[in-house]
Amino acid sequence: MKRLLLLLPLLLSANEDFISHYEYGEMLYNNPRGVSCAQCHGANGEGKVIVKYREAKETKVIKGSDIRQKSLAQMVHTLNSFHEIMPRYYLTDEEVKTIYDYLQKKNEKYLSASQETADEK
């Protein structure tokens, strides 16, 4: 047992090398020390309906927004402030950047396509 404990830090640090920046971002997006971003912003950050309810015969919808085109600065700002629906997270700027990089990479195609249509306008 004692020997295993001595090995533990070694195993943990070795583990870090095996997960890439992208995988780390994926992990943080889905499990960010709090409610998963994917629950409200969808698997790729494309946005998603959180709840629908009826109030005074009207259907109301609460949505998590499409965050694929948000800048890193916007993301850092949002994650460091309080909101009505979105929880307050306590992630470091480095962690937020990792999530940002993950979404950028995951949505590479979508983002370059929307960049092209923006150029045409």
Ligand code: HEC
């Ligand atoms: C409980 C649902 C929920 C969760 C979980 C959540 N969000 Fe949000 N998020 C929202 C909603 C709703 C908004 C719209 C603004 C508001 O709530 O004030 C938002 C806004 C944002 C915005 C700003 C978008 C804009 O329009 O400017 C970003 C960026 C963002 N979220 C990123 C994240 C990330 C990254 C995570 C995970 C660490 C996360 N959110 C987790 C619901 C959520």
